[in-house]
Structures are given as C-alpha cells and as structure tokens.
Amino acid sequence: MTVGVPKEIKNNESRVGMTPAGVYELVKNGHTVYIQSTAGEGxxxxxADYKKAGAIILDTIGQVYAMSDMIVKVKEPIQEEYQLVQPNQVVFTYFHFASSEPLTKAMIDSSAICIAYETVEDDEGTLPLLTPMSEVAGRMAIQQGAKYLEKPVKGRGVLLGGVPGVAPGKVLVLGAGVVGIQAAKMAAGLGAHVTILDINMKRLRYVNDVMPPHVVTEFSNEFNIRKHIKDHDLIIGGVLLKGAKAPNLITRDMLKEMRAGTVIVDVAVDQGGCVETTRPTTHEDPVYIIDDVVHYSVANMPGAVPYTSTMALTNVTLPYVLKLADLGWEKATETDASLQKGLNIVKGKVVYEEIMEAFGWEPVMA
Structure with a gap:
C-alpha cells in the first residue's frame, strides 16, 4: 500500500501523523511511504530523518493526496484539503465530525473511507487513540488556565497555588474522564483546591481513591454546577460523549453568575464544547471575553507541544496504521472490532450513528 503523510495546515498545528520510526516499520513491511517536505519539522x-527511514519526500500536499492509497494525519482536513481527498482513499485522522457539518458533507461527497482516531474503541470501552491527546490537553488546560487568570490578560488575578496566608485558587472540573483527571492532577499539584463533577459514580470513587484530600468530588447536575461556578476561579470543560456533540453544561445565562475574570478552558471544543458560548479559537488568538468571563477554547491544544504530542499519538496509532496497510481497510476492520468502530464515513455513507444524531439526519436505509 502507498501511505501518505501531508503537512498539517491547520492554524499553528505542528504535529505530524508519522515519525521516522513509523516510516521504518511500514517500509520494512513492503509499503511505500510519501512524506510532504517539512511535514515533521515542527x-x-x-x-533527512524520513529519507533515512525509507520515505519518499514529495514537494506538495497535492502530490501526497494524489499518490496515496491511505492518508495518515493528525487533524481533520480543512477546507483547502476537501478537494484533495480521493474516492476510495482511506483517511485516518481525528475528524470530530459531530462538531462540523461542512466537514461531514465534504467527506461524504469525497467518497473516501474516513476512519476517526477518536471513535476507535477497545474491549474495555476506552478510546486508545484519543487518550494520549486527552492526557496532554488535560494537563495543558491547567497551564493555560493559570496563565489567563493573570490580570494583564483580564483574568481575576489569582495565583492557583496561593501563598502562605492567602487561600489557593479554586478549580472546577466538569467530567472525571481522562481530561478531567489529568487536569485535576495538575491543579492539585500546584496546590489549588479542586472540585470535580461527574455523573459516573464509579469514576468519582476512583478520583476519591487516587487524589489528595484537596480534590473533592460531587455528583454533576445543574444545581451543583450553578453553585460552584459562583466561587471557582478556573473552570475546565472535559466532558466527552463518544463521537457525539458535547452537552452544554454551562449555558449563556450562567456566565452572569460568575465573577469577573473567571476563566473557562473548554477542552471539549473539538466536539462542539460543553459551554454554550464556546467557539473554536487558535493558538494565534486563543481567548475571547463574554460577560467578563475569559474563554480559552483552542481546538488543537496539544499542537502547542508538538514533540510530546506527536510521540504520544504515534505510539498508539502506528499498530493500527500497520494493520490497515497490511490487510487493507476492509479486512482490517472486519478482523479488529476496535478499528471497526473507527469507521465514520464509508464511500459516501455515514456509518456512525452519533454523527447522524448530531445533525438531526434521518438514517439511510441499506
């Protein structure tokens, strides 16, 4: 199989879909790998590293798409790439279709096979290809939140860890999944007081067992959310519904109950966000303010730490890339139940139910 790795062109996205180590493994298995020039520099x-591993370097993104049976990326194709995707081409990347109807329609029109990292699901119900980026984003959420709490960037002027004689800042984490636990861990490490909400009591019991005493858990409901947003300095949105649009746990009217300078970091932005006022931003222009509340909602947060993120991501994607290349997408998804769950759009047909639900589309009868 011919495998192509284009350079990411999303704003400030410096990750790459494959490392030289991945190229080496594919070439060793008899496959051809095309890398767009400078794709991995960020x-x-x-x-030179890719050439040494056996890759063929191509000058343009158009060449990579045109010459490859399978495209391996990090982020979803953006508008400039829509027309480059070929019929029957496998595109293996993060898609987050439920948050973008134009992207979904474009990939339907392309007649490609779209396999989404974020819906590949193992036997235990976890998402192995989403987990490493959720770990990065959860930890980064506290770093970014702490920065934007500073007064020069319109935050409350609160130091999360406090100092002797001054109480620490308060962090509210919505969701006790991978993002939420990593965020809570980082915030607790800084000395902040952390409240983490979830509707899954099993997850809350786990948090209680592994976190220090200044991380407290409560069941998530609107009453408790409204109670805590009034006196917490930093709010982390870490809610995920597999492949579906995130629920709006914080509505526009709730912003007026927060103190001026409160910071919201909505990590769920890729799936539409769990805050009603969330809209995707970029590393170039990461924040905006509504009702004196600072919103940070960068849609590719891990792209700011590309070396760490690329290594963490490709550690888990490479085995699936090899399987797809060795067996072809049909046999690979037939024989691997977790990879089959990654199928979102196949030759013009949406095959992942949550995408249909996100847009209110009627299922297509077979």
Whole structure:
C-alpha cells in the first residue's frame, strides 16, 4: 500500500501523523511511504530523518493526496484539503465530525473511507487513540488556565497555588474522564483546591481513591454546577460523549453568575464544547471575553507541544496504521472490532450513528 503523510495546515498545528520510526516499520513491511517536505519539522523530525527511514519526500500536499492509497494525519482536513481527498482513499485522522457539518458533507461527497482516531474503541470501552491527546490537553488546560487568570490578560488575578496566608485558587472540573483527571492532577499539584463533577459514580470513587484530600468530588447536575461556578476561579470543560456533540453544561445565562475574570478552558471544543458560548479559537488568538468571563477554547491544544504530542499519538496509532496497510481497510476492520468502530464515513455513507444524531439526519436505509 502507498501511505501518505501531508503537512498539517491547520492554524499553528505542528504535529505530524508519522515519525521516522513509523516510516521504518511500514517500509520494512513492503509499503511505500510519501512524506510532504517539512511535514515533521515542527515536531523535530526533518526530511533527512524520513529519507533515512525509507520515505519518499514529495514537494506538495497535492502530490501526497494524489499518490496515496491511505492518508495518515493528525487533524481533520480543512477546507483547502476537501478537494484533495480521493474516492476510495482511506483517511485516518481525528475528524470530530459531530462538531462540523461542512466537514461531514465534504467527506461524504469525497467518497473516501474516513476512519476517526477518536471513535476507535477497545474491549474495555476506552478510546486508545484519543487518550494520549486527552492526557496532554488535560494537563495543558491547567497551564493555560493559570496563565489567563493573570490580570494583564483580564483574568481575576489569582495565583492557583496561593501563598502562605492567602487561600489557593479554586478549580472546577466538569467530567472525571481522562481530561478531567489529568487536569485535576495538575491543579492539585500546584496546590489549588479542586472540585470535580461527574455523573459516573464509579469514576468519582476512583478520583476519591487516587487524589489528595484537596480534590473533592460531587455528583454533576445543574444545581451543583450553578453553585460552584459562583466561587471557582478556573473552570475546565472535559466532558466527552463518544463521537457525539458535547452537552452544554454551562449555558449563556450562567456566565452572569460568575465573577469577573473567571476563566473557562473548554477542552471539549473539538466536539462542539460543553459551554454554550464556546467557539473554536487558535493558538494565534486563543481567548475571547463574554460577560467578563475569559474563554480559552483552542481546538488543537496539544499542537502547542508538538514533540510530546506527536510521540504520544504515534505510539498508539502506528499498530493500527500497520494493520490497515497490511490487510487493507476492509479486512482490517472486519478482523479488529476496535478499528471497526473507527469507521465514520464509508464511500459516501455515514456509518456512525452519533454523527447522524448530531445533525438531526434521518438514517439511510441499506
């Protein structure tokens, strides 16, 4: 199979879909790998590294798409790439279709096979290809939140860890999944007081067992959310519904109950956000303010730490890339139940129910 790795062109996205180590494994298995020139530089991998591993370097993104049976990326194709995707081509990347109807329609029109990292699901119900980026984003959420709490950037002027004689800042985490636990861990490490909400009591019991005493748990409902947003300095949105649009747990009217300078970091932005006022931002222009509340909702947060993120991501994606290349997408998804759940759109047909539900589309009868 021919496998292509284009350079990411989303704003300030420096990750790359494959490292030289991945190229080496594919070439060793008899596959051809095309890498767009400079695709890996943002992550610290250079054309010479890829050539040494056996890749063929191509000059343009158009060449990579045109010459490849399978495209391996990090982020979803953006508008400039829509027309580059070929019929029957496998595109293996993060898609987050439920948050973008134009992207969904474009990939339907392309007649490609779209396999989404974020819906590949193992036997235990976890998402192995989403987990490493959720770990990065959860930890980064506290770093970014702490920065934007500073007064020069319109935050409350609160130091999360406090100092002797001054109480620490308060962090509210919505969701006790991977993002939420990593965020709570980082915030607790800084000395902040952390409240984490979830509707899954099993997850809350786990948090209680592994976190220090200044991380407290409560059941998530609107009453408790409204209670805590009034006196917490930093709010982390870490809610995930597999492949579906995130629920709006914080509505527009709730902003007026928060103190001026409260910071919201909505990590769920890729799936539409769990805050009603969330809209995707970029690393170039990451925040906006509504009702004196600072919103940080960068849609590719891990892209700011591309070396760490690329290594963490490709550690888990490479085995699936090899399986798809060795067996072809049909046999690979037939024989691997977790990879089959990654199928979102196949040759013009949406095959992942949550995408249909997100847009209110009627299922297509077979």
């Amino acid at each position: 992550s610290g991998f250079f054309d």
